[in-house]
Amino acid sequence: MFEAALSETPYFDDEPAAPRPERVRLLDMQRRPAVAKAPPPPGPAAAPRPARNIDTPEQMAAIEAAIAELRPRLKADGGDCELVQVEGDIVRVRMTGACAGCQLASMTVLGVRMKIIEKLGFPVKVIPV
DSSP, X not given: OHHXXXXXXXXXXXXXXXXXXXXXXXXXXXXXOOOOOOOOOOOOOOOOOOOOOOOSHHHHHHHHHHHHHHHHHHHHTTEEEEEEEEETTEEEEEEEETXXXXXXXXXXXXXXXXXXXXXXXXXXXXXXX
16 A cells, blocks of 8 residues: 555656756855946945933933833733933943843843833933943
8 A cells, every 4th residue: 555655756866967057166256356336326424323411300310210111011920121421412221130131131131221221212322331
């Protein structure tokens, strides 16, 4: 019974092999002349973005409120986030509890950053310490 089923099963070895594409030698590719790039269009150079300082009590309260909103979710997993320092547009936070050694702590810090940006209305850097 099985022998009959096996004899009717097509094998891939019975099919003709497809022709292989021609191989390109790497050395030939490296010796080709470089194509000249077009010069960039004239215009004003992009100025660096000025850093915004977080210096008002309202902004500090917004940062603390953003962290407070995330805190219940972090505590549910056994972790926490503490505000350590604010300097210019840099916010330093400390991940504690289960968040301290978690492999996804960088994603949590990214979530904290997005929540702070949502509250403040301008981009900041969030650095875990």
